Amino acid sequence: MASSTLGAQAPTRSCDIAVIGGGLLGSAFGWGLARRGQVCQVFDEGDTAVRTARGNFGLVWVQGKGLGMGRYARWSLQASRLWRGFADELEAATGLDLAYSRGGLRFAHSEQDLQATVNNLKQIQSDMVEEAYQFETLEHSALKKRLPLVGDIAGATFCEHDGHCNPLMLLRALHQDMQRLGATYRPNTKVERIEPLAGGGYRLLDGQGERLCEAEKLVIAAGHGSRALAEQSGIELPIHADQGQVIVTEKVASAFSYTSDIIRQTDNGSFLLGASSRDVGMDTRTDLSTLGQIARECVQVFPFLRQLRMQRAWGAVRVMTPDGFPVYQHSKSYPGVFSFACHSGVTLAACHALEAAQWVIDGAIPSDFDDFHPKRFHVQASI
Amino acid sequence: MIHKVDIAIIGAGPAGMSLAQSLVSGDEKTRPPSVAVIDEQKDGGGQVYRAALRQAPDLASVLGQEYQSARPWLQEASQNPDIQFYFRTSAWNIEPREDGVELALVSAGRNWRLRAKRLVLASGAMERPTPFSGWQTPGVMTMGAAQTLMKDAGLVPDQPLVLLGSGPLLYLFAKQLLQSGVSIQAVLHTGPRGLRAAAWAAFWAALPGNFSPLGKGLLWRMQLALARVPQVFNVAEVVAQPDPQDTAGGLGALRYRVGGHWHTLQTGLVLVHDGVVPNTHLAAACGCSLTWDQQQACWRPELDETGRSSQSQIWALGDGARIMGSEAARWQGVAMAPALLESLGYQPSAANLARCQEAQRRLAPLQRLRRFLDAQFPPAGAFSEISDDTQVCRCEAISAGEIRRIAGLGCSGVNQARSFTRVGMGPCMGRQCGASVAKVLAGAQGKPQSALGYFTVRLPLKPVTVGDLCALEADAPASG
Amino acid sequence: MFKRLSEPKAPVTFEFEGQPLKGEAGESIAAALLAAGIIDLRRSGEDDSPRGPYCMIGNCFECLVWIEGQGSRQACREPAREGLKLRRHPGRPDPQAFGGGS
Numbered sequence: 001m002a003s004s005t006l007g008a009q010a011p012t013r014s015c016d017i018a019v020i021g022g023g024l025l026g027s028a029f030g031w032g033l034a035r036r037g038q039v040c041q042v043f044d045e046g047d048t049a050v051r052t053a054r055g056n057f058g059l060v061w062v063q064g065k066g067l068g069m070g071r072y073a074r075w076s077l078q079a080s081r082l083w084r085g086f087a088d089e090l091e092a093a094t095g096l097d098l099a100y101s102r103g104g105l106r107f108a109h110s111e112q113d114l115q116a117t118v119n120n121l122k123q124i125q126s127d128m129v130e131e132a133y134q135f136e137t138l139e140h141s142a143l144k145k146r147l148p149l150v151g152d153i154a155g156a157t158f159c160e161h162d163g164h165c166n167p168l169m170l171l172r173a174l175h176q177d178m179q180r181l182g183a184t185y186r187p188n189t190k191v192e193r194i195e196p197l198a199g200g201g202y203r204l205l206d207g208q209g210e211r212l213c214e215a216e217k218l219v220i221a222a223g224h225g226s227r228a229l230a231e232q233s234g235i236e237l238p239i240h241a242d243q244g245q246v247i248v249t250e251k252v253a254s255a256f257s258y259t260s261d262i263i264r265q266t267d268n269g270s271f272l273l274g275a276s277s278r279d280v281g282m283d284t285r286t287d288l289s290t291l292g293q294i295a296r297e298c299v300q301v302f303p304f305l306r307q308l309r310m311q312r313a314w315g316a317v318r319v320m321t322p323d324g325f326p327v328y329q330h331s332k333s334y335p336g337v338f339s340f341a342c343h344s345g346v347t348l349a350a351c352h353a354l355e356a357a358q359w360v361i362d363g364a365i366p367s368d369f370d371d372f373h374p375k376r377f378h379v380q381a382s383i
Numbered sequence: 384m385i386h387k388v389d390i391a392i393i394g395a396g397p398a399g400m401s402l403a404q405s406l407v408s409g410d411e412k413t414r415p416p417s418v419a420v421i422d423e424q425k426d427g428g429g430q431v432y433r434a435a436l437r438q439a440p441d442l443a444s445v446l447g448q449e450y451q452s453a454r455p456w457l458q459e460a461s462q463n464p465d466i467q468f469y470f471r472t473s474a475w476n477i478e479p480r481e482d483g484v485e486l487a488l489v490s491a492g493r494n495w496r497l498r499a500k501r502l503v504l505a506s507g508a509m510e511r512p513t514p515f516s517g518w519q520t521p522g523v524m525t526m527g528a529a530q531t532l533m534k535d536a537g538l539v540p541d542q543p544l545v546l547l548g549s550g551p552l553l554y555l556f557a558k559q560l561l562q563s564g565v566s567i568q569a570v571l572h573t574g575p576r577g578l579r580a581a582a583w584a585a586f587w588a589a590l591p592g593n594f595s596p597l598g599k600g601l602l603w604r605m606q607l608a609l610a611r612v613p614q615v616f617n618v619a620e621v622v623a624q625p626d627p628q629d630t631a632g633g634l635g636a637l638r639y640r641v642g643g644h645w646h647t648l649q650t651g652l653v654l655v656h657d658g659v660v661p662n663t664h665l666a667a668a669c670g671c672s673l674t675w676d677q678q679q680a681c682w683r684p685e686l687d688e689t690g691r692s693s694q695s696q697i698w699a700l701g702d703g704a705r706i707m708g709s710e711a712a713r714w715q716g717v718a719m720a721p722a723l724l725e726s727l728g729y730q731p732s733a734a735n736l737a738r739c740q741e742a743q744r745r746l747a748p749l750q751r752l753r754r755f756l757d758a759q760f761p762p763a764g765a766f767s768e769i770s771d772d773t774q775v776c777r778c779e780a781i782s783a784g785e786i787r788r789i790a791g792l793g794c795s796g797v798n799q800a801r802s803f804t805r806v807g808m809g810p811c812m813g814r815q816c817g818a819s820v821a822k823v824l825a826g827a828q829g830k831p832q833s834a835l836g837y838f839t840v841r842l843p844l845k846p847v848t849v850g851d852l853c854a855l856e857a858d859a860p861a862s863g
Numbered sequence: 864m865f866k867r868l869s870e871p872k873a874p875v876t877f878e879f880e881g882q883p884l885k886g887e888a889g890e891s892i893a894a895a896l897l898a899a900g901i902i903d904l905r906r907s908g909e910d911d912s913p914r915g916p917y918c919m920i921g922n923c924f925e926c927l928v929w930i931e932g933q934g935s936r937q938a939c940r941e942p943a944r945e946g947l948k949l950r951r952h953p954g955r956p957d958p959q960a961f962g963g964g965s
Contacts, residue, residue: 269955
């Protein structure tokens with residue numbers, strides 16, 4: 001059990017690396033850095049902050065990702081390959097069950113839909129060149145054989161690299177274990193200002209100008225809060241909020257052991273129905289017309305869902321970049337300040353923790369990841 | 384189908400009924416606003432006057448004079464043609480909009496929507512959750528639940544039972560049980576035998592204008608003593624144990640501690656009560672700010688002096704706003720009407736204003752009475768020092784020990800606790816466990832309970848199926 | 864556990880786990896079951912422990928039952944009706960048994 005390190009009591013002190021953001025992105029870095037022996041502090045907001053991590057669907061997803069950017073497709077595939085070992089390590093250290101399992105379907109309601117998906121996946125295969133992953137196309141009858149409860153839909157594509165996990169347990173495991181490894185978690189502490197220090201390194205301050213800590217390097221992973229902090233560090237961060245809504249049903253006996261992009265059954269027995277996209281700023285509310293659409297779409301796939309009680313519904317805001325691909329940057333003017341933004345916090349957690357954390361220690365993002373630099377948006381990326 | 388009214392009131396208890404009645408009974412010349420009253424029950428009265436409109440006379444007399452006396456005015460309000468009543472109806476979504484609110488309702492399986500310029504939450508109280516080890520065992524029920532069974536279905540316990548806890552309801556219900564011929568095995572008081580030292584001053588202050596309720600309370604206490612029911616005071620801890628022989632897993636015994644000594648009562652039925660708190664589920668769901676009430680140790684909606692919440696189109700009154708009791712709730716309905724009418728551009732009638740003044744006068748002694756009750760019946764320690772093995776969240780079976788474990792991770796409040804442990808994620812959506820989780824976290828982190836916050840509330844506010852969602856019109860307007 | 868102070872005026876017959884029971888039309892299913900001596904209406908989906916009515920006003924969801932053709936319902940909010948077929952709620956019902964009904 002980690003010792004209690006509450007933000008309010010934590011004194012100002014220095015550390016190797018400060019991570020701003022305690023969600024899935026920030027925690028993956030915090031854990032990855034702590035396990036490499038770095039002294040780090042992870043800053044988080046309060047109990048009711050707008051959080052993307054708590055609204056997560058829980059997919060470790062590869063299928064269809066990276067259409068138009070082979071680098072992202074390969075990165076997602078790498079995440080999927082790392083995930084089992086990543087989960088094993090966290091589970092062994094914390095005793096928690098992350099409920100990671102593999103096999104993902106993308107349902108197609110119509111023949112055209114199925115054909116379009118297949119074409120997209122083939123395009124991605126050719127972009128990925130020799131590293132491409134395989135997928136299976138299942139017509140209705142083949143699908144019905146695997147999933148007897150499926151309704152009258154055209155079919156699905158299946159990919160063995162897709163999977164799902166319990167994202168809430170993932171977040172808790174990262175928090176629990178990074179503290180065991182010596183990281184300091186500082187909740188209720190919103191970083192508002194970054195100041196460079198004369199002898200190198202940075203000072204973090206809150207809204208009242210109170211000094212929070214001094215660090216050699218910074219990781220900005222504060223989701224929607226990242227933009228303002230990145231700007232202070234000479235990093236242009238083109239992100240916007242993208243709302244997804246999710247319906248959770250009552251718990252039922254296990255009926256769907258794979259996962260899919262719109263329906264998954266959690267290890268607790270509930271079905272999650274969702275994955276809508278609506279551009280509404282920072283609105284976390286739900287709206288009935290979107291929920292109605294989600295419900296109708298999912299009931300077509302599994303008619304039995306109709307009878308289930310809706311347990312809960314929520315709106316969560318994803319961090320979206322203009323093209324949907326990650327934006328990773330190392331500031332030119334503020335060396336040692338890194339910013340990471342993406343909407344696939346669960347999938348990429350394994351990559352962030354096991355690979356990207358080392359980049360921060362090394363002080364540079366490998367040139368192989370130049371595609372993730374926002375210069376692709378033809379904006380002036382650094383000052 | 385979207386129906387429109389000026390004012391929608393959720394809850395047909397004393398607060399909602401009296402408000403509805405006051406809103407439509409202005410002077411004869413002006414057209415009254417359109418008022419809709421929504422309630423889950425089949426008729427008006429709320430929990431306190433549940434079934435008063437259809438009660439058999441013999442049972443009504445057991446339930447007492449105050450219960451009976453509500454009948455005429457409830458009847459009058461129920462028959463008012465200017466009020467639209469929607470009984471057996473639940474609001475499962477409330478969407479605040481710039482010009483009012485939109486409610487998603489379900490009545491007997493039929494989904495419909497209602498738009499109102501003002502929404503009044505008159506959703507009443509709920510019993511303060513009383514977590515203790517084994518409280519999820521069948522055979523442990525709230526006293527309010529047993530009273531509901533009595534009022535609604537004419538059911539009384541047919542086996543010896545134990546009453547546990549504190550508060551005026553304990554004495555009232557004991558009296559009602561004795562009068563119905565039920566045998567009470569023991570009364571376990573979590574409080575002291577007499578008045579608390581802190582309550583004396585409030586008692587003397589409350590006395591003028593409250594002879595009748597205070598006298599009644601004294602009488603109930605005497606009746607309990609005269610019935611020679613064994614009574615134990617200052618019970619500090621309790622544990623419910625299932626009967627190992629019972630295939631239904633029902634209650635077998637209740638263990639309790641007084642001072643340093645444990646005792647055991649063999650019993651199959653324990654009715655527990657620790658006062659009531661505002662049911663803030665709807666207010667929280669609407670995004671109304673809540674404020675911590677130190678005196679009553681609970682959250683309540685933050686309201687201005689007229690009853691308006693932080694969401695200007697949403698108002699609240701009665702025990703759902705602050706525990707004041709049923710009589711106060713009724714007067715609050717009268718008192719709120721003029722300001723609510725004015726907010727919609729209606730000129731309150733002279734009669735309305737006069738009644739409002741009368742109501743304000745009647746509320747003053749009731750406030751003094753409440754200060755005494757708050758001082759005499761604070762939340763019981765027996766349910767506050769929650770043992771590690773107590774299931775604070777009954778839905779997800781999460782123990783207090785589990786909450787204490789995550790408290791050490793720097794958990795910043797109940798919402799983070801929810802995502803780390805699933806506490807409050809079950810079907811009751813945290814109604815039963817929110818306060819307990821905050822209490823346990825607060826204890827573990829050395830903070831005041833109010834610093835740990837309350838659960839954000841998501842739809843549905845009442846159960847609906849995925850099929851109900853499918854039936855929502857595809858062209859329904861998006862949120863505004 | 865509980866007894867009626869007077870006999871039902873409008874009796875209805877329904878089933879719980881195949882056992883025919885009598886109740887009063889319109890009273891809650893929870894009341895009718897308690898009057899019939901049935902207290903454990905469900906099993907917890909988490910620890911499989913038996914659960915029964917607790918708050919009786921729709922807040923606690925401890926009194927969930929399975930109504931054939933309808934699914935999980937709160938026994939304290941659902942009126943007793945002639946011919947209802949009820950089952951003890953298993954905690955996690957099996958979707959195979961649902962059918963695609965409305």
